[in-house]
Amino acid sequence: xxxxxxxxxxxxxxxxxxxxxxxxxxxxxxxxxxxxxxxxxxxxxxxxxxxxxxxxxxxxxxxxxxxxxxxxxxxxxxxxxxxxxxxxxxxxxxxxxxxxxxxxxxxxxxxxxxxxxxxxxxxxxxxxxxxxxxxxxxxxxxxxxxxxxxxxxxxxxxxxxxxxxxxxxxxxxxxxxxxxxxxxxxxxxxxxxxxxxxxxxxxxxxxxxxxxxxxxxxxxxxxxxxxxxxxxxxxxxxxxxxxxxxxxxxxxxxxxxxxxxxxxxxxxxxxxxxxxxxxxxxxxxxxxxxxxxxxxxxxxxxxxxxxxxxxxxxxxxxxxxxxxxxxxxxxxxxxxxxxxxxxxxxxxxxxxxxxxxxxxxxxxxxxxxxxxxxxxxxxxxxxxxxxxxxxxxxxxxxxxxxxxxxxxxxxxxxxxxxxxxxxxxxxxxxxxxxxxxxxxxxxxxxxxxxxxxxxxxxxxxxxxxxxxxxxxxxxxxxxxxxxxxxxxxxxxxxxxxxxx
Amino acid sequence: xxxxxxxxxxxxxxxxxxxxxxxxxxxxxxxxxxxxxxxxxxxxxxxxxxxxxxxxxxxxxxxxxxxxxxxxxxxxxxxxxxxxxxxxxxxxxxxxxxxxxxxxxxxxxxxxxxxxxxxxxxxxxxxxxxxxxxxxxxxxxxxxxxxxxxxxxxxxxxxxxxxxxxxxxxxxxxxxxxxxxxxxxxxxxxxxxxxxxxxxxxxxxxxxxxxxxxxxxxxxxxxxxxxxxxxxxxxxxxxxxxxxxxxxxxxxxxxxxxxxxxxxxxxxxxxxxxxxxxxxxxxxxxxxxxxxxxxxxxxxxxxxxxxxxxxxxxxxxxxxxxxxxxxxxxxxxxxxxxxx
Numbered sequence: 001x002x003x004x005x006x007x008x009x010x011x012x013x014x015x016x017x018x019x020x021x022x023x024x025x026x027x028x029x030x031x032x033x034x035x036x037x038x039x040x041x042x043x044x045x046x047x048x049x050x051x052x053x054x055x056x057x058x059x060x061x062x063x064x065x066x067x068x069x070x071x072x073x074x075x076x077x078x079x080x081x082x083x084x085x086x087x088x089x090x091x092x093x094x095x096x097x098x099x100x101x102x103x104x105x106x107x108x109x110x111x112x113x114x115x116x117x118x119x120x121x122x123x124x125x126x127x128x129x130x131x132x133x134x135x136x137x138x139x140x141x142x143x144x145x146x147x148x149x150x151x152x153x154x155x156x157x158x159x160x161x162x163x164x165x166x167x168x169x170x171x172x173x174x175x176x177x178x179x180x181x182x183x184x185x186x187x188x189x190x191x192x193x194x195x196x197x198x199x200x201x202x203x204x205x206x207x208x209x210x211x212x213x214x215x216x217x218x219x220x221x222x223x224x225x226x227x228x229x230x231x232x233x234x235x236x237x238x239x240x241x242x243x244x245x246x247x248x249x250x251x252x253x254x255x256x257x258x259x260x261x262x263x264x265x266x267x268x269x270x271x272x273x274x275x276x277x278x279x280x281x282x283x284x285x286x287x288x289x290x291x292x293x294x295x296x297x298x299x300x301x302x303x304x305x306x307x308x309x310x311x312x313x314x315x316x317x318x319x320x321x322x323x324x325x326x327x328x329x330x331x332x333x334x335x336x337x338x339x340x341x342x343x344x345x346x347x348x349x350x351x352x353x354x355x356x357x358x359x360x361x362x363x364x365x366x367x368x369x370x371x372x373x374x375x376x377x378x379x380x381x382x383x384x385x386x387x388x389x390x391x392x393x394x395x396x397x398x399x400x401x402x403x404x405x406x407x408x409x410x411x412x413x414x415x416x417x418x419x420x421x422x423x424x425x426x427x428x429x430x431x432x433x434x435x436x437x438x439x440x441x442x443x444x445x446x447x448x449x450x451x452x453x454x455x456x457x458x459x460x461x462x463x464x465x466x467x468x469x470x471x472x473x474x475x476x477x478x479x480x481x482x483x484x485x486x487x488x489x490x491x492x493x494x495x496x497x498x499x500x
Numbered sequence: 501x502x503x504x505x506x507x508x509x510x511x512x513x514x515x516x517x518x519x520x521x522x523x524x525x526x527x528x529x530x531x532x533x534x535x536x537x538x539x540x541x542x543x544x545x546x547x548x549x550x551x552x553x554x555x556x557x558x559x560x561x562x563x564x565x566x567x568x569x570x571x572x573x574x575x576x577x578x579x580x581x582x583x584x585x586x587x588x589x590x591x592x593x594x595x596x597x598x599x600x601x602x603x604x605x606x607x608x609x610x611x612x613x614x615x616x617x618x619x620x621x622x623x624x625x626x627x628x629x630x631x632x633x634x635x636x637x638x639x640x641x642x643x644x645x646x647x648x649x650x651x652x653x654x655x656x657x658x659x660x661x662x663x664x665x666x667x668x669x670x671x672x673x674x675x676x677x678x679x680x681x682x683x684x685x686x687x688x689x690x691x692x693x694x695x696x697x698x699x700x701x702x703x704x705x706x707x708x709x710x711x712x713x714x715x716x717x718x719x720x721x722x723x724x725x726x727x728x729x730x731x732x733x734x735x736x737x738x739x740x741x742x743x744x745x746x747x748x749x750x751x752x753x754x755x756x757x758x759x760x761x762x763x764x765x766x767x768x769x770x771x772x773x774x775x776x777x778x779x780x781x782x783x784x785x786x787x788x789x790x791x792x793x794x795x796x797x798x799x800x801x802x803x804x805x806x807x808x809x810x811x812x813x814x815x816x817x818x819x820x821x822x823x824x825x826x827x828x829x830x831x832x833x834x835x836x837x838x839x840x
Contacts, residue, residue, distance in 0.1 A: 077726075078726055079725075079726055079727070079728050094720065094722060094723045094726060095720065095723055096715065096716045096719035096720040096723050096724070096786065097719060097720070097786075098715060098718075098719040098786040098787050099712070099715055099716060099719060099786075103712055103715075103716070104723075107712065107713075107716050107723070107724065107727040107729065108724070108727035108728035108729045109727075109728065110709050110712060112709065115708060116703075116707045116708060117707055117708060117709055117712065119707075
């Protein structure tokens with residue numbers, strides 16, 4: 001596994017990366033041939049991004065070495081990698097949206113005539129690259145007016161303008177339509193014919209089998225296998241990606257679904273592209289999972305339930321009555337609660353105390369005249385700490401100093417104080433270590449056993465299979481199917497997620 | 501995107517995108533309807549000449565706003581430049597000269613000294629913001645207060661203490677108060693200076709690397725950094741250019757008024773920021789054009805001059821100005837709002 005082969009363009013050998021408490025990469029190797037499309041696969045958290053971050057110098061690796069064109073390299077940052085012919089087209093495109101296409105491509109190295117920028121050369125050079133890649137975009141149009149697919153093409157053109165020999169594409173098709181994917185593939189083929197290698201990160205099996213020459217599969221920070229795409233099938237890839245025992249990671253289920261509590265009919269977002277025609281039901285004491293790939297609009301659905309997105313059509317019935325959640329305030333009043341995906345940006349108030357963070361969604365309950373009752377605030381904070389098992393020295397400790405798992409417990413506690421009927425959890429265990437995850441699962445179980453309806457989005461397949469009763473699978477804004485957790489398999493869910 | 505909807509909204513989109521120019525036209529039309537005499541060469545020249553030094557200041561502030569910064573010290577720098585240039589160019593026979601033994605200098609010397617002083621102060625702003633990562637609001641707030649102290653110390657000195665620095669040399673007042681005769685009118689030099697400054701800044705913003713980098717830094721600093729832009733150095737240059745513009749404007753103010761005190765230029769920065777914002781410069785950075793900034797300044801001057809011309813109470817003028825600032829930005833937010 002570790003011997004070097006001079007025909008490879010890029011070799012990442014025996015890379016190991018540790019974070020406090022976690023072994024993120026364990027002796028991982030990746031070898032890419034020139035002019036090939038090399039797919040990098042694995043579940044969320046398998047270590048694909050970490051490996052790429054080591055390549056681009058965003059993380060420094062603890063062990064291992066990187067050979068590029070046979071020479072050992074250690075890029076200090078992505079700029080340096082770019083200048084040496086290694087570039088990345090990100091999932092979140094890093095562009096100056098207010099400026100035009102060619103300004104973005106030549107930023108930091110504008111062609112000049114004296115002290116002035118040579119706009120003509122810039123325009124012609126950009127056009128030449130676009131022509132060579134069969135891209136049809138006016139170099140003078142503003143980036144903010146482009147579609148996602150066009151922005152992506154601009155990024156690829158930028159990579160080409162740096163004479164990249166290897167381009168990493170991270171989930172490049174996650175927000176593209178079928179036609180746009182075809183166009184992207186044409187561009188990739190053209191790059192290949194000029195001997196440019198592509199590292200292609202994606203979850204979509206069919207796509208990978210169609211476009212890639214070789215596939216490297218990772219799981220739990222470990223290297224599993226590298227095989228020629230011709231010899232692989234979707235089933236084999238899934239088996240290699242999953243292959244693990246789930247038995248000890250989840251608490252025994254104690255909840256029993258009861259009467260129907262929530263009925264969602266034909267839910268369609270006003271501002272498309274987004275979700276449309278989504279139908280599902282939820283029972284008291286039931287945990288409904290939502291699965292789907294990046295861009296499948298899972299988060300948008302729960303945000304709509306919570307009044308954060310405008311609906312074009314559709315109804316939400318709570319306990320047999322139609323409710324209209326026009327705003328989060330309304331939704332909270334109607335008995336909905338949402339634990340958001342981005343805990344740091346939309347969940348916690350990091351510098352403020354646990355007490356503040358516990359009571360902030362429920363302030364009206366603590367009013368005594370115009371003041372807030374210290375007694376009630378104290379009691380409820382104590383309830384959150386005790387019943388959620390939050391490990392903290394005092395109520396006044398700032399939440400930012402707690403671990404991710406304990407922060408999440410406080411947030412869940414915050415929403416339970418509002419006495420919701422429906423608890424919406426968006427990636428509730430993201431960024432939380434394994435032990436704390438178990439506690440969160442127990443908590444979710446227990447809340448369901450108390451009769452709450454729970455909807456839980458997760459990108460971690462084992463988690464969905466270990467915790468939920470049924471799973472709604474979203475694909476490209478549509479509900480691809482609802483499966484019974486006991487009867488389904490990861491394979492079936494992945495197939496549904498890639499349906500549309 | 502739905503093509504039907506976008507066609508239907510083409511007109512309203514154009515209106516939203518060009519709201520400031522529409523406002524400008526409406527203002528003029530409104531004033532002309534109220535009083536047709538308003539349309540005269542004299543009024544036009546007056547408005548342009550009053551706008552000139554403000555346009556120069558606003559262009560400096562605008563560059564900083566586009567980098568997602570701000571500059572509260574602009575007005576005080578104008579004051580510093582006014583006091584320095586006035587003190588160095590008093591007429592030889594004036595009784596209360598700050599430097600009694602100073603021979604009459606050529607015009608450009610005091611102007612350059614004043615610009616050097618403000619250029620230095622502004623460069624310091626840039627260094628504090630980019631190297632020490634002090635938020636621009638705070639950095640320039642501190643500078644605004646500090647520079648006032650500095651100007652006052654310079655101003656309030658023996659032998660004559662705190663009194664306006666007057667008796668300016670006639671070449672100085674001619675430089676700022678006269679113009680080029682065209683028929684029965686005179687195009688003020690001030691207007692010509694403003695046009696030259698505007699043209700230079702337009703070229704810098706649109707045709708040079710510094711200009712592109714300025715937009716990139718304000719629009720997406722992360723992308724700029726990843727593309728190898730030296731953010732700190734570019735920021736410092738943007739602040740420095742602003743300082744040079746304030747300095748030049750300060751000497752014009754001194755020459756135009758015929759004297760200077762430590763309070764010359766007080767609060768000019770807020771007028772400039774207001775004009776920029778009305779002119780479509782985004783406080784969150786990355787957006788702004790030279791014609792927009794110039795139009796923003798003109799709108800305020802037309803309100804000042806036009807409403808006074810109509811005999812409207814100056815207090816009402818304040819209300820109108822306040823409204824325009826808020827309404828213009830409300831429109832601007834609509835333009836950039838992302839729908840959920």
